[in-house]
Amino acid sequence: MRLKDAGITVVAPVLFTVLLFALWEAGCKLFAVAPTVLPAPSAIWAAYLQFQKPIIENSLYTLWNTLIGFAIATVFGLLLGIAVGWHKAVYAAIYPVLIGFNSVPKVAVVPVLILWFGVGAVPAIITAFLISFFPIVVNVATGLATTEPELEDVLRALGASKTDILWNVGLPRTMPYLFASLKIAITLAFVGTVLSETVAANRGIGNVMMIASGNFDVPLVFAGLFILAILGVGLYAIFSLIELKVTGWAQRKTEFAMV
Amino acid sequence: MSPRSDAPILVRLDDVTMHYGRGRDAIQAIDTVSLDIRKGEFIAVVGPSGCGKSSLMKLISGLHPASSGFVTVEDRPVKGPLKSVGMAFQASNLLPWRTVVDNVLLPLEIVQPHRSKIRRERAAYKAKAEALLAQVGLAGFTDKFPWQLSGGMQQRTSICRALVHEPDILMLDEPFGALDAFTREELWCALRDIQQARGVTVMLVTHDLREAVFLADTVYVMSNRPGKIVKAQPIDLPRPRDLDVTYTQPFQDLVHELRSHIGGKH
Ligand SMILES: Nc1ncnc2c1ncn2[C@@H]1O[C@H](COP(=O)(O)OP(=O)(O)O)[C@@H](O)[C@H]1O
Ligand SMILES: [Mg+2]
Numbered sequence: 001m002r003l004k005d006a007g008i009t010v011v012a013p014v015l016f017t018v019l020l021f022a023l024w025e026a027g028c029k030l031f032a033v034a035p036t037v038l039p040a041p042s043a044i045w046a047a048y049l050q051f052q053k054p055i056i057e058n059s060l061y062t063l064w065n066t067l068i069g070f071a072i073a074t075v076f077g078l079l080l081g082i083a084v085g086w087h088k089a090v091y092a093a094i095y096p097v098l099i100g101f102n103s104v105p106k107v108a109v110v111p112v113l114i115l116w117f118g119v120g121a122v123p124a125i126i127t128a129f130l131i132s133f134f135p136i137v138v139n140v141a142t143g144l145a146t147t148e149p150e151l152e153d154v155l156r157a158l159g160a161s162k163t164d165i166l167w168n169v170g171l172p173r174t175m176p177y178l179f180a181s182l183k184i185a186i187t188l189a190f191v192g193t194v195l196s197e198t199v200a201a202n203r204g205i206g207n208v209m210m211i212a213s214g215n216f217d218v219p220l221v222f223a224g225l226f227i228l229a230i231l232g233v234g235l236y237a238i239f240s241l242i243e244l245k246v247t248g249w250a251q252r253k254t255e256f257a258m259v
Numbered sequence: 260m261s262p263r264s265d266a267p268i269l270v271r272l273d274d275v276t277m278h279y280g281r282g283r284d285a286i287q288a289i290d291t292v293s294l295d296i297r298k299g300e301f302i303a304v305v306g307p308s309g310c311g312k313s314s315l316m317k318l319i320s321g322l323h324p325a326s327s328g329f330v331t332v333e334d335r336p337v338k339g340p341l342k343s344v345g346m347a348f349q350a351s352n353l354l355p356w357r358t359v360v361d362n363v364l365l366p367l368e369i370v371q372p373h374r375s376k377i378r379r380e381r382a383a384y385k386a387k388a389e390a391l392l393a394q395v396g397l398a399g400f401t402d403k404f405p406w407q408l409s410g411g412m413q414q415r416t417s418i419c420r421a422l423v424h425e426p427d428i429l430m431l432d433e434p435f436g437a438l439d440a441f442t443r444e445e446l447w448c449a450l451r452d453i454q455q456a457r458g459v460t461v462m463l464v465t466h467d468l469r470e471a472v473f474l475a476d477t478v479y480v481m482s483n484r485p486g487k488i489v490k491a492q493p494i495d496l497p498r499p500r501d502l503d504v505t506y507t508q509p510f511q512d513l514v515h516e517l518r519s520h521i522g523g524k525h
Contacts, residue, residue: 148352150348150352153320157320158342158369159340159342160369168354168365172354250356
């Protein structure tokens with residue numbers, strides 16, 4: 001049973017992906033689609049091989065900026081989430097602003113950031129941060145707010161301070177919420193960096209794609225897209241693994257609640 | 260009249276009322292309740308749902324203030340959380356990321372003087388918690404996680420957690436409400452034995468009149484909200500009580516007597 005499950009989770013996605021590319025390749029060949037419209041996978045691969053060095057360099061640059069923005073978002077999101085979950089007054093004060101802020105399309109913010117900080121890494125990092133901290137705040141606050149009131153009573157009756165409760169119960173039980181949000185946040189941070197790079201930058205994979213698209217080098221644009229997709233999947237997978245390691249107990253929680 | 264009527268008074272409620280909220284929207288949960296709990300006494304509080312039983316617990320443990328009247332524990336007015344109370348509820352509320360024994364150790368990481376000693380003397384404390392768990396029949400399960408335990412075992416663990424810091428008062432709010440009848444009776448006996456062994460003062464809130472009569476020295480019946488004590492019934496059945504006592508006439512009579520004081524259709 002185990003072996004069969006593992007087989008399915010590994011074989012099925014690989015098979016599906018291979019099939020997708022085969023169909024794509026065949027479709028392009030069969031209907032003679034112009035490479036400037038939709039390049040075949042083989043053409044994309046060729047473009048990648050041709051520009052391998054700059055692609056990798058610029059991808060690493062984008063990855064680096066993404067991780068910085070994401071790290072700031074994690075720290076800030078965690079602290080703000082704790083503050084929001086800490087007291088009803090903080091929640092009431094901050095939440096409307098937070099929602100309002102999150103509704104602003106970040107594309108509209110990038111030009112302002114570039115105006116303030118000039119073209120370079122800073123606007124990309126800030127965009128990554130701005131776009132990714134919101135789900136972290138919401139999830140941390142939710143995790144804290146849903147602590148069972150009876151469990152709080154048990155601890156308060158022992159004379160536990162609010163910090164005691166936060167430390168012993170609030171934060172540990174919030175970890176699954178936090179890690180669920182980190183998976184989403186890392187993907188969003190990527191979107192933020194690339195978004196900023198496509199508006200204005202002189203380095204980064206977003207910038208490479210903008211230049212390529214200016215030159216109608218569509219296969220190269222697609223190579224960039226693929227790099228983004230691969231990095232996105234990779235980071236998501238890494239955070240899923242960390243999540244499993246750190247909050248493995250939560251996978252059992254549903255079973256636990258049913259007893 | 261009760262077997263412990265010579266023990267000193269631990270908890271005293273004097274004409275206590277209690278409200279949730281303030282002003283016009285305030286909900287009165289408790290209405291002029293007066294009662295004494297003696298050291299080592301086992302009291303049970305029964306009454307219809309929503310009558311204020313849990314509120315009474317919060318009042319005595321200092322989790323919620325009285326609106327009028329006096330609550331004293333050991334002759335001192337209760338102003339905030341008591342710090343010497345152990346609580347357990349219908350849901351065991353164990354921490355799923357901690358093993359059984361680590362769950363039981365939680366109060367010791369909060370209450371002084373254990374709090375400042377537990378880092379250094381963890382092994383000793385752990386042995387103590389394991390002994391307590393063995394007392395309720397969980398000897399082989401101390402390193403399991405809560406989800407690996409049955410509901411009854413989780414509830415035993417929860418009661419151990421409430422007892423580990425040797426509280427003056429053990430407060431149990433419908434602790435066996437979610438268990439099947441057989442498990443429930445097993446746990447009655449476990450609770451009976453552990454109270455006997457430790458002499459701890461117990462306040463048990465329950466829906467189950469048989470449970471109340473079997474375990475308690477005194478049973479208090481509360482009216483519909485706002486909760487008033489309509490009957491204080493001493494239970495003079497001799498101790499130690501065996502489960503067989505529940506099938507005797509005096510036991511049945513007590514249950515019937517209590518039932519007649521609870522509102523609703525008969
Ligand atoms: N935190 C609260 N805020 C407002 N009303 C409450 C709160 N807790 C309980 N009540 C109300 O007080 C009454 C007594 O509640 P409770 O003591 O929990 O009853 P019981 O435990 O007997 O079922 C109920 O009518 C309930 O709706
Ligand atoms: Mg209740």
